[in-house]
Amino acid sequence: MPGVDGFEVCRRIKATPETRLTPVVLITGLTATEDRIQGINAGADDFLSKPIDFNELLARTRSLLRLKQFTDELESAEGVLFSLAQSIEARDPYTSGHCERLAEMSARLGEKLGLTEEDIRALRRAGIVHDIGKVVVPDAILLKEGPLSPEETEVMRKHPVVGERICAPLRTFHGVLPIIRHHHERHDGSGYPDGLRGDDIPLTAAILQLADVYDALTTDRPYKTAIPWETALLMMDAEAERGWWDRELYAAFREMIQEARNHPEQEPSRKSANNATT
Numbered sequence: 362m363p364g365v366d367g368f369e370v371c372r373r374i375k376a377t378p379e380t381r382l383t384p385v386v387l388i389t390g391l392t393a394t395e396d397r398i399q400g401i402n403a404g405a406d407d408f409l410s411k412p413i414d415f416n417e418l419l420a421r422t423r424s425l426l427r428l429k430q431f432t433d434e435l436e437s438a439e440g441v442l443f444s445l446a447q448s449i450e451a452r453d454p455y456t457s458g459h460c461e462r463l464a465e466m467s468a469r470l471g472e473k474l475g476l477t478e479e480d481i482r483a484l485r486r487a488g489i490v491h492d493i494g495k496v497v498v499p500d501a502i503l504l505k506e507g508p509l510s511p512e513e514t515e516v517m518r519k520h521p522v523v524g525e526r527i528c529a530p531l532r533t534f535h536g537v538l539p540i541i542r543h544h545h546e547r548h549d550g551s552g553y554p555d556g557l558r559g560d561d562i563p564l565t566a567a568i569l570q571l572a573d574v575y576d577a578l579t580t581d582r583p584y585k586t587a588i589p590w591e592t593a594l595l596m597m598d599a600e601a602e603r604g605w606w607d608r609e610l611y612a613a614f615r616e617m618i619q620e621a622r623n624h625p626e627q628e629p630s631r632k633s634a635n636n637a638t639t
């Protein structure tokens with residue numbers, strides 16, 4: 362092929378969101394292991410060596426298309442969950458953009474800490490769906506201006522467990538479930554729903570929690586305006602002092618925010634502000 366080779370075409374197909382799940386079979390005259398490795402690195406799903414056996418090509422294409430069908434079904438199931446999460450976010454006009462910022466901020470902290478790609482992917486997904494359980498919280502509670510009564514608090518506090526239950530059937534959400542369930546735990550055991558403490562709290566959940574709190578502080582809510590980022594960090598310093606956050610993790614988070622403020626072009630857009638860390 363002029364200009365680009367088959368590996369590069371494959372790499373581009375797999376790097377484009379719209380085509381990344383399209384199966385690619387590399388037909389090659391090369392049998393060397395190195396070329397196969399290059400093909401695998403480029404994202405190829407299968408290989409066929411020249412000369413092509415027509416029946417083998419047909420059988421492999423059928424098998425890949427079958428797999429693609431399962432992937433598509435899984436993708437649409439994820440799509441439904443993301444849409445539901447977005448519609449819940451839309452119930453509260455103050456939370457616009459909160460989920461995207463959270464996904465972005467959590468993933469950046471995960472990268473900074475050297476977490477696995479799988480954990481970072483889970484953080485991105487959790488950023489979008491972590492509050493999906495608020496589907497059971499009535500508007501009168503969700504949009505209430507001012508403090509909640511003990512009964513209302515109890516209803517609101519069901520959302521992590523409900524959210525976990527909603528997302529549980531999706532196998533690809535395996536790493537997302539603990540984040541949904543534990544995104545309101547605190548290091549000293551004073552959080553909910555399980556009152557976990559210290560290292561019993563999954564690291565990914567603790568990461569999302571910090572991003573959630575920071576974003577809620579620095580954006581508008583129905584009953585308060587956004588506070589400056591420096592003040593938000595001071596408030597979170599006091600919370601860390603009180604034992605709510607893991608010291609080491611919070612230090613890394615703080616450093617990331619300060620770095621981002623020194624290079625604001627790297628920070629996700631904050632023009633749509635808001636609430637949502639009940």
Ligand SMILES: [Fe+2]
Nearest residue numbers: 491492638639
């Ligand atoms: Fe929440």
